[in-house]
Amino acid sequence: MRAAFHKIFWGLIIVLVEINIEVIDILPDPLGYYLIFSGIQLVLEKYPIGKKASYLAFALIFISIPTIFIPRQNAEYNHLTIFSTETLYTFLVDILHIVIVFYLFQLMLSIAKEQGEKELYSRTLTIFKLYIIITLITMIISPFALHISKEWLGVFIIIPLLTYFVMEIIFLVLVRRFGKIQADI
Template sequence: MNQAFNRIFWGYLFVLIEIHIIVIDILADPVGYYLIFSGITMLLKNFPIAHKARKLSFALIFISIPSVFIQQNAGINQLEQLSFLSGWSLYMIVLDLVKLILVFYIFQLIMTIVHKHADDGLLWIVLITIIISFIMEIVFLILLWSLRKVHHES
């Protein structure tokens, strides 16, 4: 189990950090999702609940390929040039939603593992983390909803 969570950790680190050389992200998201996929696959035998997370991480390997070539953490100047409903912004919204669903499935897996090993302290940390991340996602959705009223004036 140590090796599986080690892969999941490094996979998420690859997804989180962007280091671009010219136009290519050297810590490519598809590689990160492959590491997450392989870590979840290692847990699948003992925890069948990991099946959905495995499928989603496999899909993200391919869905995230375009993110290798375009910087996701764009600065303010680059964000001003993008239309809110451009192809790239819609792609990023869909990618973020799929990533959020993957996190949900991984948290379900973690909850199952914690229950199996009966570690109440870890259970509370996981529950608090889930609640905080859910609140952050709601705040993000409210922000997106409020931005629809902003008019760009040149």
């Protein structure tokens, strides 16, 4: 369990963090999705509920290749062309990322339930609900950032983005916790 969730953890970190040198992301998302995929593969035999997460992680290895050359901040906040190809592509990858996180939560809930970890199951379910709600609210609000006055920018953009970032950290801590479950896989 430790090796599987260690890979998933580092894969999620690589996908979350974007460090660009010129136009190239030195922490490429395809590598992150590969680590997530390979981590899921380690638990798949015992927990077949992870198949959808595995398939999607595998697909995202290839779908996310352009993210190496498309900085997120450029695509998300392009003031001139809101519906550009870059913006729509980034939105698609973001949606697929939420879906894979959804499936990872389903896998983690299944593991916690089968291992008899009632407290961990309850905590995972609560974090799952909060994560999905906050992520969707952030995605819905973000396109309106272009048309909000500076006085309201903090309320409508900065607070949801900070909350989203905190939820990502909480999710990463939860993934780390799953790596500590003593189970044979």
